[in-house]
Amino acid sequence: MVTLNQACSLIIRAVQFRDLDALEQLLQKSDANAEAAIIGQLRHNRLWYGLVKSLGCFRNPLQHLFHGFVAEQKPSGEIGGFIRVAPFNSSRSTWRVEQVLVEPETIQSDLVTDPKGMGSQLLRHCFQTIWEARTWVLDVNVNDKNILALYRQNGFQPLAQMTYWSLSAPLLENLAQNDPDLPNLLPVSNADAALLYQLDCVSMPPLMRQVFDRHIQDFKSHFFASLVSRLQNWYARRDVVNGYVFEPQRKAAIAYFKLSFSAEGNQPHQAELTVHPAYTWLYPKLLVKMAQLVQGLPSQSLILESADYQHEREEYLEQLGAERVEHRLLMSRSVWHKLKETKPERLQLSEVLQGLQSVPRTPIPSRITRLNLPAETVDQSSKLGGDDLSENGHHV
Secondary structure, three states: HHHHHHHHHEEEEOOOHHHHHHHHHHHHHHOOOOOHHHHHHHHHHHHHHHHHHHHHHOOOOHHHHHHEEEEEEOOEEEEEEEEEEEEOOOOOOOOEEEEEEHHHHHHHHHHHOOOOOOOHHHHHHHHHHHOOOOOEEEEEOOOOOOHHHHHOOOOOOOEEEEEEEEEEEHHHHHHHHHOOOOEEEEEEOOOHEEEEEEHHHHHOOOHHHHHHOOOOOHOOHHHHHHHHHHHHHHHHHHEEEEEEEEEEEOOOOEEEEEEEEEEEOOOOOEEEEOOHHHHHHHHHHHHHHHHOOOOOOOOOOOOEEEOOOHHHHHHHHHHOOOOOEEEEEEEEEEEEOOOOOOOOOOOOHHHHHHHHHHOOOOOOOOOOOOOOHHHHHHHHHHHHHOOOOOOOOOOO
């Protein structure tokens, strides 16, 4: 635990291979519910650590596959905290806090005694070092009061409330007996990225659309990312199926789903679902289609999420008999990096006022002004110039 006297000896640096054992021990001390999967991910990263580090040396879609920082206490060298971050979109204008790992006792004591505790310093370090991030997003369990208070203390504000639903195996069997009736269900490819981008924009509120800042490139699968995803699914014994519903009259995608199911039945099936707000009647049809896809596999439940702005989906899931298993809060924070101010050059007062002084100008002969001269002057000038006489003796 970091005290006020030890806070000055806290060093935040990039994670290294020798920190993985300490992170696993720190992870086992925490009381989170889903830490077993994260421990397995750390052990998996230990096997591929060299490859992951080499990918982080140059710009590529997997550059930030395992990008994190640790809080090391000096002079003991003990690892007291860990934070993992990653880009949320292809332009890297929005970043996501994947995980903040600090002992619960440390977080609680820091919130009471030290507002700049270990968790806050880890977050602030990411805000200050990752300059391309204009917005940060994260999601946290609403029952985790300590970590929620830590995020609020560092400027994160609620964006949307996410509810995770569980459809039991008997419920999926009953749904699979129906006919989905989806004639325009098509597989997803990179050529459909523009359609999926339009569907994503229209299916969320303007504030979330601005925070996420997604582009067409975010809906295209890159070669390296696809390869790593296939390796991860092969290692976890999982398969992925996705598709979208095409509306031929509007020439637009009106629904999209992604189903990740476990072939061995040791984990619940995961589903992502996006439906156009004007086509909410597709919810039953798409759930029937996903229920049919998991038939023939070991009996397992299906996990599906919904947001607080998707009222039709929540109402349908309640009527269907799905069970709420978790409530999470989606939060965001904006970052403005202060530019270094440059001091103006010292100029003399005479140089400054030089531009305000009047500059003499030569007149431009644009017109001839007739002067009212006396008659005597006119007579003298005519005599000096002489008289021009015509043949008849008249003045010309």
